Amino acid sequence: MADHSSEHHGDGHYVKIYLILLGLLIVSILGPELEIQIVTLITAFGVAVIKANLVVSHFMHLNVEKPIIKWILGASVVLMALMWAGVAPDVQNHEGHQWENLAAQAAVERGIEDPEDHAEEEAVDHEGEEVAAAVIGPPPTHGPLPGGYNFTHLVFWTVVGMVAVGTNAVAIILSVGAGLLAFETIKGDESSG
Amino acid sequence: MKPIATTRSATGIETGKLAVWWVLASEVVIFGGLLASYVMHRLGHPEWADAAAVTNTTIGAVNTFVLLTSSLTAVLAHQAAERGDGPRAARFLGFTILGALTFIGIKAYEWSYEISHGYTIMSNTFWSFYYTAAGLHALHVIAGAIIMGFVAMDARKNLELHRVELIGIYWHFVDVVWIFLFPLLYIAK
Numbered sequence: 001m002a003d004h005s006s007e008h009h010g011d012g013h014y015v016k017i018y019l020i021l022l023g024l025l026i027v028s029i030l031g032p033e034l035e036i037q038i039v040t041l042i043t044a045f046g047v048a049v050i051k052a053n054l055v056v057s058h059f060m061h062l063n064v065e066k067p068i069i070k071w072i073l074g075a076s077v078v079l080m081a082l083m084w085a086g087v088a089p090d091v092q093n094h095e096g097h098q099w100e101n102l103a104a105q106a107a108v109e110r111g112i113e114d115p116e117d118h119a120e121e122e123a124v125d126h127e128g129e130e131v132a133a134a135v136i137g138p139p140p141t142h143g144p145l146p147g148g149y150n151f152t153h154l155v156f157w158t159v160v161g162m163v164a165v166g167t168n169a170v171a172i173i174l175s176v177g178a179g180l181l182a183f184e185t186i187k188g189d190e191s192s193g
Numbered sequence: 194m195k196p197i198a199t200t201r202s203a204t205g206i207e208t209g210k211l212a213v214w215w216v217l218a219s220e221v222v223i224f225g226g227l228l229a230s231y232v233m234h235r236l237g238h239p240e241w242a243d244a245a246a247v248t249n250t251t252i253g254a255v256n257t258f259v260l261l262t263s264s265l266t267a268v269l270a271h272q273a274a275e276r277g278d279g280p281r282a283a284r285f286l287g288f289t290i291l292g293a294l295t296f297i298g299i300k301a302y303e304w305s306y307e308i309s310h311g312y313t314i315m316s317n318t319f320w321s322f323y324y325t326a327a328g329l330h331a332l333h334v335i336a337g338a339i340i341m342g343f344v345a346m347d348a349r350k351n352l353e354l355h356r357v358e359l360i361g362i363y364w365h366f367v368d369v370v371w372i373f374l375f376p377l378l379y380i381a382k
Contacts, residue, residue, distance in 0.1 A: 009272075010272075011269055011272055014265060014268045014269060014272070015265065018261065018262070018264075018265040021261050022258070022261065025254065025257055025258065025261065028375075028376060028380065029250065029254050029380070032380050032381075032382070040380070040381070044376035044380040044381060045376055045381075047376075048372050048373055048375070048376050051372045052369045052372050052373065055264060055365050055368055055369050055372070056365070056369060058268075059264055059265075059267070059268045059361075059365045059368075060361075060362050060365045060366070065206075065214075066204070066205055066206055068204055068206065069206070069211075069214050072214060072215060072218045073214070073217070073218055073221060075218070076218040076219070076221035076222050076225070077221060077225070079222055080221065080222055080225035080226060080229060083226055083229065084229040084233070087229075087230075087233065088233050091230075091233040091234060091237055092233050092236045092237040093237065094237060104237065104238070107238065107240070107318075108237075108238055108239065108240055110240070111238065111239075111240020111241070111243070112239060112240045166222075170219065170222050173218065173219075174215075174219055177212075177215040180203075180204075180211075181208065181211075181212065183203070
């Protein structure tokens with residue numbers, strides 16, 4: 001059945017891992033209560049990574065699986081990171097050298113605008129005009145796409161390229177997987193016949 | 194007679210297990226892409242903090258507890274199957290299904306409350322991500338529970354015990370996805 005029968009643990013081992021996971025869950029809930037950003041990041045996301053590692057290693061037994069499984073999963077994680085790295089500069093930032101995402105800037109302005117803040121009413125009004133102008137849109141100079149993207153700009157095509165590479169790589173991996181299973185079947189049929 | 198593909202392996206790994214890991218590799222990209230998109234937008238949109246403040250941390254924490262507990266019963270089912278004790282494996286799979294149903298029940302209550310208060314998938318981009326990510330995860334929980342039911346019925350008769358490990362691997366992955374969804378949607382206010 002499992003390749004890790006030599007690493008067989010008793011039920012007590014899994015109960016111990018479970019209790020550690022529950023302890024980490026409590027830490028991840030209580031940590032953010034301190035309202036210190038770095039503590040929140042560590043206790044919420046750092047602890048999530050530790051919890052996931054415990055589940056993957058001990059419950060899914062990845063630590064004793066054959067290396068090919070780790071390579072398959074690793075390839076997926078790398079592809080995800082590639083997508084993130086390619087898209088993040090364009091999504092997380094709303095402006096850069098020679099470009100700005102007016103729709104995103106307007107969305108942020110609308111979201112954080114405080115209508116009860118009369119002390120800055122004048123300034124808000126001034127910003128409101130800019131936001132309204134942004135929503136309507138300034139005269140296009142380089143043919144921006146919806147959302148403020150500019151298809152004549154290198155950044156746009158870089159992102160498109162990265163996404164295309166990522167999605168095609170996933171398609172290739174899945175095709176190879178399906179091919180492998182088909183090969184197994186055909187090879188098996190021949191040897192049994 | 195078993196299909197030949199289920200009994201042969203060129204990689205040294207049982208075909209069924211290899212297939213499950215392959216599915217999970219594609220799931221890593223699906224959920225990873227979704228969560229990465231959420232993080233990117235969240236970092237670029239500080240105003241999402243107001244919407245995120247509405248989600249109920251207590252409900253999220255209880256559901257995390259439920260899923261972690263169901264992962265324990267899934268791995269105990271696997272251990273029972275390793276020892277050839279099908280009825281015990283089926284019993285633990287039953288507990289795992291109970292955990293899945295509890296998770297979905299709590300999720301249904303939570304969503305009903307939020308939707309009735311006007312927080313729908315169309316409210317804004319935060320809520321679009323919220324319902325898409327949690328909804329896709331919930332679909333995986335439902336699918337896992339249904340498959341587990343079939344595996345448990347066979348296991349009770351000491352049949353196809355290797356499948357107990359396969360559905361367990363899938364179930365733990367569903368747990369891992371939630372481990373990341375919980376801080377993203379419920380803790381990072």
